Amino acid sequence: MIAHHRKQAVFLDRDGTIIEDVGYADNLDxxxxxxxxxxxxxxxxxAGFRLILVSNQAGVAKGLIxxxxxxxxxxxxxEKLIWxxxxxxxxxxxxxxxxxxxxxxxRLACNCRKPDPGMILQAARDFDISLSDSYMVGDHLSDVEAGHRVGAKAVLLLTGHGTRLSATAATSPAIRQPDFIAKDLLEAACWILAREQKSEA
Ligand SMILES: [Mg+2]
Ligand SMILES: [Zn+2]
Structure with a gap:
């Protein structure tokens, strides 16, 4: 009998993580x-990870987007990534x-705005993800905390707002301490793959 393996995911913030952070982006340009x-x-x-974007878009509530x-x-x-x-x-x-x-x-205190983990939990149900085998990557300490709240590992990036925030990470509560600080998404990916290889060995 083949064991049922739940899937692994990397949850990705958008602004300052995959794309440049321009503030409240409201235009495809x-x-x-x-x-x-x-x-x-x-x-x-x-490496077999599902790639799932989880993005706070408070500009909508603020009437900016x-x-x-x-x-x-x-x-x-x-589409642009595929091109x-x-x-x-x-x-x-x-x-x-x-x-x-x-x-x-x-205007509400929802359970999906990071650091609350609502988006990650929804995605885990939709994609049958094993959260303890997954990762959250972003440039804010709220990304780190959202990952940790679901038992995932979390990487803080030094792109976007991360440069400013990495200094704060040292004095933040334990749940906001990243498992790794990476200079950018590529370094984060390399760290994740190296960590996975080690745990397989
Ligand atoms: Mg961000
Ligand atoms: Zn929300």
Whole structure:
């Protein structure tokens, strides 16, 4: 009998992780992929990871972004990555909420805005992911915490806001301590693959 293996995933923040962080992107021209992201995503996909984007989009609640834009941007990013030679992103989840939003229908303390793990938990159900065998990668300590809240390993990047935040990581609560600090998504991918090889040995 073949054992049922649940799948592994790398959960990926968007801004400052896969694409440049331009603030509240509301236009497809602002989706600028980091040049190393293509290689990084390819390595992770080749190693068997599902690639799942999880992005806070509070600009929707703040009235700065059209509610349809995050999904449109995801479809565009997914296609653009493929044109550049990257693999398919398996899924994309967005949190449009913020407790102080100006748009009433999105003004709430939800359970999906990172560091809350709602998007990751939903993706784990949708894709049958084993979270303790998975990773969260992002440029904010809230990305790190979201990963740790579900028992995943978490990598903090020094791209995007990460340069500013890595100094703060040293004095942050344990749940916000990254398992690794990487200079960019490619270094994060290499660390993940090396760690996986070690645990297989
Ligand atoms: Mg980010
Ligand atoms: Zn939310």
């Amino acid at each position: 602002q989706i600028v992929i980091y040049p190393w992201a293509v290689d990084a995503l390819g390595k992770l996909k080749d 059209d509610p349809a834009f995050p999904e449109e941007a995801f479809r565009y990013l997914r 550049q030679g990257a693999p398919l992103l398996d899924g994309g989840y967005h949190c449009p909420h913020h407790p102080d939003g100006t748009i009433e229908s999105y």
